[in-house]
Amino acid sequence: MSLFLSVVPVSEAVATVHRLTVQVPQETVPLAEACGRVLAADVHADVDIPGFTRSVMDGYAVRAGDTTGAGDAVPAILTLRGRIQMGQTPDLPVKMGECLYIPTGGILPEGADAIVMAENTEPFGDEILVKKPLAYGENVVQYNEDFKRGEVVLPRGRRISVQDTGVLAAVGCADVPVTTRPKIGILSTGNELVPVTEIPRIGQVRDVNRYVIAAFVRDHGCVPVTYGIVKDDRAIFEAALARAAGECDAVLISGGSSKDDRDMAAAVIAEKGEVLIHGVAIAPGKPTIIGRCGGVPVIGLPGHPAATFVVLVAIVRHLLDDMTGSAVPEPVTITAKLAMNVPSTKGREDYIRVFVKDGIATPLFGKSGLLNTLAKSNGVLRVPAGSEGFESGSQVEIILW
Amino acid sequence: MSLFLSVVPVSEAVATVHRLTVQVPQETVPLAEACGRVLAADVHADVDIPGFTRSVMDGYAVRAGDTTGAGDAVPAILTLRGRIQMGQTPDLPVKMGECLYIPTGGILPEGADAIVMAENTEPFGDEILVKKPLAYGENVVQYNEDFKRGEVVLPRGRRISVQDTGVLAAVGCADVPVTTRPKIGILSTGNELVPVTEIPRIGQVRDVNRYVIAAFVRDHGCVPVTYGIVKDDRAIFEAALARAAGECDAVLISGGSSKDDRDMAAAVIAEKGEVLIHGVAIAPGKPTIIGRCGGVPVIGLPGHPAATFVVLVAIVRHLLDDMTGSAVPEPVTITAKLAMNVPSTKGREDYIRVFVKDGIATPLFGKSGLLNTLAKSNGVLRVPAGSEGFESGSQVEIILW
Numbered sequence: 036m037s038l039f040l041s042v043v044p045v046s047e048a049v050a051t052v053h054r055l056t057v058q059v060p061q062e063t064v065p066l067a068e069a070c071g072r073v074l075a076a077d078v079h080a081d082v083d084i085p086g087f088t089r090s091v092m093d094g095y096a097v098r099a100g101d102t103t104g105a106g107d108a109v110p111a112i113l114t115l116r117g118r119i120q121m122g123q124t125p126d127l128p129v130k131m132g133e134c135l136y137i138p139t140g141g142i143l144p145e146g147a148d149a150i151v152m153a154e155n156t157e158p159f160g161d162e163i164l165v166k167k168p169l170a171y172g173e174n175v176v177q178y179n180e181d182f183k184r185g186e187v188v189l190p191r192g193r194r195i196s197v198q199d200t201g202v203l204a205a206v207g208c209a210d211v212p213v214t215t216r217p218k219i220g221i222l223s224t225g226n227e228l229v230p231v232t233e234i235p236r237i238g239q240v241r242d243v244n245r246y247v248i249a250a251f252v253r254d255h256g257c258v259p260v261t262y263g264i265v266k267d268d269r270a271i272f273e274a275a276l277a278r279a280a281g282e283c284d285a286v287l288i289s290g291g292s293s294k295d296d297r298d299m300a301a302a303v304i305a306e307k308g309e310v311l312i313h314g315v316a317i318a319p320g321k322p323t324i325i326g327r328c329g330g331v332p333v334i335g336l337p338g339h340p341a342a343t344f345v346v347l348v349a350i351v352r353h354l355l356d357d358m359t360g361s362a363v364p365e366p367v368t369i370t371a372k373l374a375m376n377v378p379s380t381k382g383r384e385d386y387i388r389v390f391v392k393d394g395i396a397t398p399l400f401g402k403s404g405l406l407n408t409l410a411k412s413n414g415v416l417r418v419p420a421g422s423e424g425f426e427s428g429s430q431v432e433i434i435l436w
Numbered sequence: 437m438s439l440f441l442s443v444v445p446v447s448e449a450v451a452t453v454h455r456l457t458v459q460v461p462q463e464t465v466p467l468a469e470a471c472g473r474v475l476a477a478d479v480h481a482d483v484d485i486p487g488f489t490r491s492v493m494d495g496y497a498v499r500a501g502d503t504t505g506a507g508d509a510v511p512a513i514l515t516l517r518g519r520i521q522m523g524q525t526p527d528l529p530v531k532m533g534e535c536l537y538i539p540t541g542g543i544l545p546e547g548a549d550a551i552v553m554a555e556n557t558e559p560f561g562d563e564i565l566v567k568k569p570l571a572y573g574e575n576v577v578q579y580n581e582d583f584k585r586g587e588v589v590l591p592r593g594r595r596i597s598v599q600d601t602g603v604l605a606a607v608g609c610a611d612v613p614v615t616t617r618p619k620i621g622i623l624s625t626g627n628e629l630v631p632v633t634e635i636p637r638i639g640q641v642r643d644v645n646r647y648v649i650a651a652f653v654r655d656h657g658c659v660p661v662t663y664g665i666v667k668d669d670r671a672i673f674e675a676a677l678a679r680a681a682g683e684c685d686a687v688l689i690s691g692g693s694s695k696d697d698r699d700m701a702a703a704v705i706a707e708k709g710e711v712l713i714h715g716v717a718i719a720p721g722k723p724t725i726i727g728r729c730g731g732v733p734v735i736g737l738p739g740h741p742a743a744t745f746v747v748l749v750a751i752v753r754h755l756l757d758d759m760t761g762s763a764v765p766e767p768v769t770i771t772a773k774l775a776m777n778v779p780s781t782k783g784r785e786d787y788i789r790v791f792v793k794d795g796i797a798t799p800l801f802g803k804s805g806l807l808n809t810l811a812k813s814n815g816v817l818r819v820p821a822g823s824e825g826f827e828s829g830s831q832v833e834i835i836l837w
Contacts, residue, residue, distance in 0.1 A: 067650060067662075070651035081635070084807070086636055086641075121626065122626075122640060124639060138699075140739060140740075142638065180806070181806045181807055181808050188808070196811070197648060197652045197745075197837075198648065198813075200647040200648055200651045201644045201647060201811070202807050202808070204642055204644040204646070205641075205741075207635070208632075209632045225523075226522050227522050231467060231610045232610045234482070235483065236487075237488045237525055238488060238523040238524055238525060239487075240487075240541065240606075241606055243602045244602070246467055246468065246602060246604070246605040247599065247601055251598045254598055261468070267522065298539075337540075338541060339540070340606075344598075369770040369771070370771060405577065405581070405582045406582055409603075410599050410600050410603045436599075
C-alpha cells in the first residue's frame, strides 16, 4: 500500500460515479405531492389545450377587419349584440360591424377573430366605440396553441418544478409516474466525534457531517438514513457498513477516508467490495473514496464539513441524480466579477467558496475545516485543473448553491 | 363602481402586502428536520469552535522555524518523536528539531505551530525529511477560529440552508427554534373549471392553479390547504371564503379577480373585510386583489396560470416571507445578454419569461394563458414601469425561478 493517495481528476471521478450501475424503481404519487420528484416517464397531453379558441382578456370579441384605422379620434363603432357567459358556447355569431362582450377565458364566437380589451373601448348606447386597431388573433389563444393532444409535455427525467405541476394538471396527470426516492445510508466515523447534544471535550468535535449530508441528500430527492457515530474499530465499522449497504441503495461515509493508516474505510470497502477510486484532485476534498459494497455504491467523504460539502456538490450529486433518474442540466451558473486574486495549484480542481452580490464575487478563503465561510457563501468558484487561478477583476462563472 | 381597474405600481402593492399585520408563531423542531425552515431566534455558539487548535491535514506537527529554507534538494531533517492519536491530548511536546505525526483533526502538540502535509515529506529511518518551508500556523485551525462562544452564528429570520444545518450541529443546536409553517387556504373559482381528473368539455378548463399555487406555497415554507373548485355563486363563494379565512392564516383566491362584473371576489372581500388594492400595474397579472377578510390577508390572483405565477413571484412571495418570518435577501438574479428586443408599455412592470443558457436570455413570448412557455422558462425578466423595454444585445438582470 503506497504512502500517498494517487489522485484522479474530478472528471474521472464523476465518470466512475456514472458507471456505478443503479436501479431506478418507479412509483405513482398524487399530483399534489409530485413537486420536486423526478418524472419516471414522458408525460403526454391527453387532450388539446386549450380545447377551444378563447379570450385572454375581458373585452369584446370583434372582427379585426372592422377595427382597421381605429383610434381615439376616429373609433370603430360596433353594435353590441350581447354577452358571452363563462364556460358556455356563444349562441350568436359576430357579423361584420358587430361585437359580443367576452370574459377572460370565454369561448370565441363564430365570426370573431380578435378581442379588444375593455380599456380600449367606450360604451355608447347600444354600441361600443373601439379606439384601437386590432390584429388578427390579438388577445386570443387558439385551439391547441398551448399543447397538442398526444404531444410530450414533460420528459422523463425531469425534476418537477412548481410550474410543471400546472402543466401536469392541464394534461390530466392526476397520478404522476415518478422515480422512487432512493435510501441513502449515512455513517459518521471517528473516535473524536460526539453527538450534537454533547459538549465536546478537548480533542472532540460534534458530528456535523451527519446533518449536512442528510440535508443535502434530502434536497436532492433522496431519503437519508443515518446510522449514527461509528467508532474507529474495524469490527464495528464493518458491521455498520454491512448493515447500511444491506438496508440502503447507497452509502455515504463521513470521515475515515484519509490515507492516515488509522483510517480503515478504504481497506474495509476493498475487502468487502471494491475501491474504484481513492483520492481525487479536488481541493478541498482530496481523500474521497468511490467504491461499491454489497452491490451498492459507497462513497467515502472527508471528515471536514466544508470539504465534505464540496465533494457533495462536485461528485455525490451525480450519484444522487443517477439514482433518482434525474436528467438535470448542469447547475445554473452566474457570471460575476472577481473581487480579488484567486491563486490555485495546477493539476487539481479548486473549489473556492464565494459570496456573490450585485455581480461581484468575493472569495471567502478559509481552511477546509471552517463552517463559518461555508455558511456565509452562496456559491462556489471552480478553478479548473489546468488553471493557475484567476486574477482580480476577471469575469468568472459561479455555481450557486 | 368604475368600469376599469385603477392600478397601482408593483412597489405599492408590495408595500401594502408588508403592512398586512401577520403573527409569526414559533415552535421547536429536531435539527434533522430543520433544513428549509426559518429561524425564529438568533442562534449562538454554546462553545468555542474548534475547542482546541488542530490539524487540517494528515502530516507532521512541526515548528515552522525549523523548516525555513527547506526544499527538495535541501530538506529540513526532523526527529520523529511519535504519533498523536485522534481525539487524545498529545503527551509529548515538539521541541526544536523534532516532529510528531498528526492525523487530520488531531490536537496540535505544545511547541508545534504548523503542520507539514505527509506528501511534502519523506521518512528516513527515525527522521522525517521536510521538503517545503512552512509558515507559522500553516494547515492549522486555531482555537475558536471558526466560532467564538456566545457569538451569533445564524440570525433570526434566516432560512436554514443545507450548510446551515452543519453550523447548527456544531453549536449544539439539537432542537431548533423555527417559525411555525403558516396555513395558506387556496380557493379556485370559476364555473369553467373542472377537476384535473375530468376531461374538459368545450369552454371548460382544468383547475391548474390549485396545484401551481399549492406547490409555490409549500416551496416557500407554508402549508397549502386546498378548498377545491368554488362555483361562481355568491353564497357558495362567501361560505368558502369564510371557511378558509377561519381555518387558515391567509387565503389565496385563484380567478374571480377581473373587473368583469361576473367576478365577485372583490365585492365579497370588500363586504366581509376590506379591499386595499384592486389592480396592479403588472403584466401579466393586472387584476390582482390585495385585502383582508376575517382578520387574515386575502389575495386574489388572475385565473390564467402564467399570470398567476408572475403574481406569486412578484407579490405573494412577500406575504409568505412575512408570514414565515423570513428575512430573505432578494432572489438571486443573474446578468445575461438579451437575444431579441423586448418592447414594453411604459407605466407598468412587465414580466417576460425567459430561458437563460450560457449567458444568453431568450424571451419566451406567449400569451398569459399559455403553460408551455411557463414550463420552458427558467427565469423572468422584469421590465420596470419607467422603461419602454430593452434592446437585443443589452445586458439584463434575470430573476431565476
